[in-house]
Amino acid sequence: MASWGEPAVGSDRPSALRPTRSALLGLVAAALGIKREEQAQHDKLNASLRFAIKQISAGVLLRDFHTAQVPSQDRKSVLRTRKDELKGDKLNTVLSSRDFRSDGLWIVAIEVTDNSKWDIQQIQQALLKPKFTLYLGRKSCPLAAPLSPQLTSTDDLQTALDIAFEPLLGSIDEDRMWLPKSERAAYYWQEGMVSGSLRGVSSNKVWDEPVHRGRWQFTSRVEHSASMQREKP
Template sequence: MSVLLLKLAGPLQSWGSSSRYVRRSTQKEPTKSAVIGLLASAQGRLRGDGIEDLLDLSFGVRIDQPGTLVNDFQTEHPSKGKPMPTTNRYYMSDAKYLVGLGADDALLTGLDDALRHPRWPLFLGRRSCPPEYPVSLGLQPGDSVIEVLEKHGWIAAPWYKRRHPGCQLEVVCDAGLGSDAEQGVPEGVISSQADIPLSFGASRKYAFRAVNRYRIPNPDGAAPDGGSRPGRDRPDFDHDPMSFF
């Protein structure tokens, strides 16, 4: 069995599962519906096309760099007519996620190729959120999504690793993924969220998905420098804002 790994990283990401009207919130990690939408876009599927083959993907996310929640307050004033209601849109800034997808090798190979040569532009939840490339890290050997997520190297930025050496990483996966007990999934917090897409058409519909949240040891262990705190003397701090005087 193989697992397809994705790296979802960029300046801004937004993963809404319950956004309504003037408040557009975000989950702190990618939703399954958004990742399925990203895969469908890469394959060039239209909004009315079927996505049944993607709904059965085993899905897990490892939060390697949590990022910061930021708020974008937006207004719209058309040249004619009444102004639109003001909206609050929330994003995760400077976050990095490792996503594992499990299915038969034929489907995963096709998805890997589509992500490397996407038919439509790819976005991290919203069109204002382009991803870092490459998105696909390729197929990885393993018996389950959980096994691969727990063993793959930490993908956080070097500066984040220096600030948080050896920190634990949170995993969010399908509850009952291949039977949690059989796969050795630690006991976590079980919750539900509406992020199983039944249709991406004009009338979007979602079903609820049970998710399991727990923490794992960092696969990279402690930082090789012993976990020095960031400061003016750190190796990558070479920017002096007063140097032009």
């Protein structure tokens, strides 16, 4: 299960088809042990990493009808716990729908910048032995299996994203039972990364560049994409 947050209007909380930059930065930050309130560390991490994604499957869309009760604002009292909130008489019910992606499969390439505080080996070790629990967009979406980061050196982005991994379920035959049947894979990468052999490139503006973690502020960035024939496992 995953939920890749997109700009939300009203009560709808949509999910992107692929991991957003903010979600990937948050995942690496959790692995490194960076707390949410350590804004200076988040700023350094943001300046240190670039991401590219190979989407093998966007998964199946699941929509959750969500209800929550929140008290009316009262400046005369301080509610310190959820238990204190529910004791009040003035509770308001907030309705929303939240989208998730089920059984998605993505390969992510991480590139460190020249002025990065962390080297790629440190990132790999953190993903193998994370300090905090890793989840895919929401805390209700922990990873279904451990990550399997590999180190590679190449000038071609597609080569990095097409790297071979061990079968997820123990054998190639077992993987074929649930891996997507699509014959094409989608590639996404951010501005500043060299696309290499990828062709048929298009560019779009996406709003997932974090500005401030505490205030949940984001800005736009340019993302490039391409679609290529996928080799069968």
